[in-house]
């Protein structure tokens with residue numbers, strides 16, 4: 001056998017499973033088709049850590065609640081930004097109040113703690129800046145915001161340091177059952193393994209399609225919905241001190257949340273097509289009048305709410321499939337990874353490694369350091385004294401570290417996500433060419449070979465003159 005375990009897909013769930021299983025004396029590889037791990041996480045650097053009250057599906061709710069509880073320990077161990085922050089789910093009409101009452105009753109039945117139903121003036125004691133038309137709210141103390149990309153990278157980097165073999169730019173084409181395990185065929189290789197953990201979305205391989213006892217996704221989200229949101233250049237405490245979710249009668253649910261660095265995000269979950277001007281107008285009912293010139297970037301994404309299923313109905317043969325796409329996957333990830341790990345360990349005769357390193361290699365966020373700390377680092381490495389992204393104050397040292405770390409960045413997007421470069425007001429017009437040059441230099445490539453994120457996304461398509469550098 002080439003491997004004990006093959007994990008298919010290297011987004012946050014795949015990386016978290018790789019991390020949990022790398023604690024054991026197993027031979028593991030992860031196969032990801034993109035240049036980078038966690039490439040499909042939304043670009044904006046904040047995601048909500050839910051607490052399981054908002055979802056209709058009880059298994060998904062349980063995974064969210066368990067993941068939420070695990071988040072403090074994991075983020076402090078990995079040294080990544082995570083902020084516990086209260087949230088208010090608000091109602092303004094009788095219909096919205098009825099919805100809210102149902103959600104609260106369900107939360108109590110599910111045993112979710114730190115959740116309170118409040119009405120009248122008590123709402124304004126918690127959040128004085130809310131409009132007077134708010135009549136009732138569910139106050140959750142245990143929600144939060146996190147940098148999901150940092151979490152995924154930390155999982156991946158630690159798994160890498162504990163000998164998980166990451167196979168990037170390799171696409172899984174077929175999975176076949178063999179006598180003692182599986183053959184996994186990719187565009188580059190043919191692997192054998194005992195256990196397959198498939199995190200690739202969809203039922204895209206023939207394996208076990210006909211097996212009658214497999215769990216079928218009956219409750220898949222059928223209605224097409226979108227998440228439209230924008231990043232606003234004012235700090236969140238200009239508006240609120242808690243996250244705000246507004247359930248609306250017309251099924252357009254709005255929210256206002258801070259990024260981990262304190263900026264403001266407005267989001268709308270809707271089934272309607274809506275242009276950006278309408279979106280800003282809609283946001284004014286939650287955030288007051290907004291100036292469109294202060295909007296940093298608009299984003300649009302599909303909104304997924306399939307129930308999440310860890311399908312281990314074929315574990316007797318060694319196959320586990322994670323099913324469903326959901327808006328709260330980041331929250332659920334620690335719980336999903338732990339459950340998958342328990343199932344695998346229960347099925348293989350494996351032991352904990354004695355030399356497991358449960359620590360992410362250190363890195364510096366230059367703009368968050370004191371002048372004295374900066375001076376000390378520059379004395380050790382003067383590349384930390386050269387600012388590349390002026391808006392976000394990102395240094396050459398940080399960019400080089402992002403490239404040379406375990407599973408280092410190979411694309412411009414990878415640098416942006418790891419360091420925060422090019423996310424400022426000028427959106428990279430001052431620094432993108434410098435980032436491309438550094439990437440080319442550090443990876444021994446030509447600038448014309450550097451891509452944004454995928455093979456077809458070259459930044460510099462061709463040379464017009466035979467210069468050696470840009």
Ligand SMILES: Cc1cc2nc3c(=O)[nH]c(=O)nc-3n(C[C@H](O)[C@H](O)[C@H](O)COP(=O)(O)OP(=O)(O)OC[C@H]3O[C@@H](n4cnc5c(N)ncnc54)[C@H](O)[C@@H]3O)c2cc1C
Pocket residue numbers: 008009010011012013014031032033034037038039040041042046047048049050148170171172173199200201227301302325326327328329330331332
């Ligand atoms: C706009 C938006 C906002 C979100 N907000 C939140 C939030 O506030 N809170 C929260 O908890 N979560 C949130 N999420 C959810 C979360 O970020 C994503 O669902 C999560 O990143 C998906 O992770 P996954 O492991 O399920 O990977 P998936 O995206 O399902 O992908 C699996 C991986 O498999 C790879 N792959 C696919 N096909 C192949 C193949 N043939 N061979 C090899 N590899 C392959 C893909 O490249 C990918 O890396 C949000 C998502 C979006 C889009």
